[in-house]
Amino acid sequence: MDSKEHILQTGRLFSLPDEILGNVLRYCPFSTLASFSLSCKRASIFLAPENQALWREAYLNLFDEPLKPSLPGCVAAKTPSLGDYGWYSNLRDRCLAGRLALSQDPGSIRCNALHTERCVAALLDIVDTAAIPAAKSSEETLRSRVSESKNLQWLEKLFAAQPVDEGFVHDFHPAALDFPISRPSKESSCQEKGSNKGARSDQHDDKYGLSPSDNACRLHIFHGLTSRERKSATARGVARYRVYDWAYSKDELDYSPLKEDGTVQWQQLESLFSVVARNFECVLQAQPFVHLSRRPFNAGHTRNRLRMPMGFRYAVPNFLPLIPEMPRDWARITGTWLGTYCFLDYSDLYYFNAGYRPNERPSLDDYEEACGDLMCLTLALADPESEADAPIFSDPALSSELPNDDRLPVLFFRGVSRGATSSNHSPAINVRGRVNLIPGGREVRWRFIISYAGGDQWQLEGVQPGGPGGGGVYGQWTHVDHEPGGPLGPFCYFPEKFCAVEPGDEEDEKKKHTAGKRRASHGSLTDADTPDGDGMLLRNGTMVHLAWS
Numbered sequence: 001m002d003s004k005e006h007i008l009q010t011g012r013l014f015s016l017p018d019e020i021l022g023n024v025l026r027y028c029p030f031s032t033l034a035s036f037s038l039s040c041k042r043a044s045i046f047l048a049p050e051n052q053a054l055w056r057e058a059y060l061n062l063f064d065e066p067l068k069p070s071l072p073g074c075v076a077a078k079t080p081s082l083g084d085y086g087w088y089s090n091l092r093d094r095c096l097a098g099r100l101a102l103s104q105d106p107g108s109i110r111c112n113a114l115h116t117e118r119c120v121a122a123l124l125d126i127v128d129t130a131a132i133p134a135a136k137s138s139e140e141t142l143r144s145r146v147s148e149s150k151n152l153q154w155l156e157k158l159f160a161a162q163p164v165d166e167g168f169v170h171d172f173h174p175a176a177l178d179f180p181i182s183r184p185s186k187e188s189s190c191q192e193k194g195s196n197k198g199a200r201s202d203q204h205d206d207k208y209g210l211s212p213s214d215n216a217c218r219l220h221i222f223h224g225l226t227s228r229e230r231k232s233a234t235a236r237g238v239a240r241y242r243v244y245d246w247a248y249s250k251d252e253l254d255y256s257p258l259k260e261d262g263t264v265q266w267q268q269l270e271s272l273f274s275v276v277a278r279n280f281e282c283v284l285q286a287q288p289f290v291h292l293s294r295r296p297f298n299a300g301h302t303r304n305r306l307r308m309p310m311g312f313r314y315a316v317p318n319f320l321p322l323i324p325e326m327p328r329d330w331a332r333i334t335g336t337w338l339g340t341y342c343f344l345d346y347s348d349l350y351y352f353n354a355g356y357r358p359n360e361r362p363s364l365d366d367y368e369e370a371c372g373d374l375m376c377l378t379l380a381l382a383d384p385e386s387e388a389d390a391p392i393f394s395d396p397a398l399s400s401e402l403p404n405d406d407r408l409p410v411l412f413f414r415g416v417s418r419g420a421t422s423s424n425h426s427p428a429i430n431v432r433g434r435v436n437l438i439p440g441g442r443e444v445r446w447r448f449i450i451s452y453a454g455g456d457q458w459q460l461e462g463v464q465p466g467g468p469g470g471g472g473v474y475g476q477w478t479h480v481d482h483e484p485g486g487p488l489g490p491f492c493y494f495p496e497k498f499c500a501v502e503p504g505d506e507e508d509e510k511k512k513h514t515a516g517k518r519r520a521s522h523g524s525l526t527d528a529d530t531p532d533g534d535g536m537l538l539r540n541g542t543m544v545h546l547a548w549s
Contacts, residue, residue: 014042021046026057030095033058049088056087064131064151066090069317069467071330071407071441090125097122098158101168120215126151127222128442130316140321141502146313155312159223170216171226172235172274217266221273221465221474224310230278237365239274242267243476243490244344244364246353254400254447255478255488256461262403262439264463273474276490279342279371281308284499287374287421306338309472309498317442317467320495329381331435331444332469332495333413337377338420339493341477342369346487354485369489377431377448377493379415389414397449397456397480398434404445405437408468417450427452438463446473449480456480460491472498 013021025033025047037047049055059066066085097119130151146152212220229235242248248268249255257268284306313319320332344352348367356362382389392398392412404410413435416428433448444467448460459482462475472494479486 018046022051022054022057026054027061028058030058030062030091049086052087055091056085059087059091062091062150062154063094063126064129064149066129067131068128069130069132071437071468090122093118093122094126098154101158102161117213117215120213120219123155124215124218124222126155127312127315130312132316132318134318134321142313142319142497143502145319149316152313152316159312169223169226170212170220170270171229172238172271173226173228173232212267212270214266217270218465220270221266222312222315224308225274225277225281229274230281233365236275236278237363237367239271240364240367240369242271243275244349244352244488246485246488249476249478249488251482254402254461255459255476255482256402256445256447257463257475258402258438258445258461260402262445264438264443264465269463269465269474272476272490273492275369276340276342276474276492277308277310279369280340280492283340283371283374284308305501306499307501309494314471314498315466317470319466319471320469320497322469326381329411330408330468331411331464333379333381333411333435335379336496337379337493338496338499339375339377339472339491341372341375341489341491343372343487343489344369349487350485374420375417375493376420376496377415377417379413379431382412382414392432395432397459398432398447400434400436400447403439405439405441407441408437410434410436433460437468442467444468444473446475462491462493 013024016024025036028036033047037044047054096115100116100119101123130149132145133148146156252260253265257265257272259265287306322332323329323334326334343349344367352362352364352367382392384390384393389412392414395412398412411434413433415431417431418428430451431448432451433446435447436445437443438445444464446460446462446464448458448462449456450458450460457480458477459480460475460477462473464471464473466472472492474490474492476488477491478488
């Protein structure tokens with residue numbers, strides 16, 4: 001028994017002045033505080049939600065200051081005052097969300113169906129308020145930046161201790177589709193205007209009649225692929241259903257995963273992410289080492305081991321620091337990006353959308369996409385004062401009628417694309433594009449125009465869900481002519497720094513893999529899997545008496 005628990009179990013505690021009592025309790029895990037509040041009337045009064053000073057200190061022991069990341073060039077928000085923030089309620093919601101995420105019993109999760117969406121919202125709020133300070137130097141590693149955010153450390157510990165089946169994340173698997181955060185879809189693609197000729201008339205998730213909530217989709221993208229998602233043919237098929245459906249590629253939406261108000265269509269983006277992320281992992285396994293640009297973080301290396309950048313650290317804005325010499329480049333365009341693209345054989349694509357009639361529409365569970373090479377983009381921000389760059393600012397191929405957030409200016413860029421293993425003497429593919437902030441100020445929209453053989457060929461419309469400097473871009477490619485019934489598919493691009501394995505990353509992966517094998521063999525969480533010294537809730541904690549207000 002540690003000293004904190006000992007003093008809580010003795011009457012001597014109540015002889016302490018309130019200030020000292022508060023200093024003792026502020027370091028206790030939330031589960032301990034919840035139990036102590038039920039021990040007597042004085043404890044209940046002292047730990048009431050109205051004791052903002054105590055709950056603020058308990059909150060800040062676990063989490064960053066609850067601030068939304070500031071946009072480049074904008075004034076940062078002030079820290080909430082003592083009475084302007086629900087310190088108790090937000091701490092409770094986050095800890096209960098952590099407890100639910102650690103549950104191994106799907107039945108117990110479904111019994112709390114009314115709470116599940118709120119739990120997901122609480123986890124997303126942890127991501128949205130993660131504090132990433134400005135980089136101290138250009139040589140600072142990504143690992144060191146994670147260590148500076150309590151929110152990211154809490155999330156990564158939580159999901160490292162999660163049961164191996166990852167039952168809390170919606171991932172297109174049948175078990176997840178029966179999860180209460182999935183709700184019946186109210187829209188049918190045949191009713192959506194702008195559908196391409198030959199588009200189907202049934203619903204996206206027609207196998208299950210379900211459509212996940214926006215928050216469920218966001219959490220899936222931020223969390224990354226699950227282990228069962230990588231193995232499940234059904235999960236692949238359900239994600240492909242939306243990706244390769246012509247009905248979701250619309251002219252009035254610029255053939256993008258956006259809505260008419262310019263915000264993200266999260267169900268579409270989740271499907272694109274799921275399909276292309278699995279393929280990008282395969283591409284990196286086939287080409288695990290490549291030459292990257294010589295930057296300070298690559299100093300001393302001529303070849304870099306690559307990995308798919310996934311996890312909550314890549315969902316946080318400003319994780320990739322601004323280039324000091326280029327303050328105007330708020331989107332961190334300048335530099336090298338790695339990615340790939342996928343596509344179905346056109347005969348399969350046509351049969352899936354139109355050729356199957358009058359028979360039942362085929363499942364895509366056992367279809368396999370073709371996947372492009374590991375592609376390398378070298379991009380540079382266009383200069384409005386440069387005569388050479390002037391035409392790009394009035395380029396009709398880069399115009400859009402969809403709304404954007406005007407707190408940051410629309411940026412334009414140029415560049416070239418090559419295979420990552422190609423020599424510098426191979427023919428370059430020209431790239432140009434634009435970047436804008438999506439309404440709401442959280443996500444970033446990207447458009448790439450790919451040109452070769454004397455003309456524009458492909459249009460890539462993507463979303464960076466992590467925000468400026470946060471993670472990769474996922475989206476859909478189409479031909480620039482947008483002929484009805486044309487080819488389409490998903491793509492992704494990431495800043496090269498996110499893909500390069502840093503010293504220590506491999507050891508972390510080995511530890512996580514070992515913990516996963518231990519959970520799989522024991523069928524339960526162990527003390528080693530679930531640390532509680534920093535307030536992380538144990539699976540068999542003492543919070544069952546708490547309820548949502």
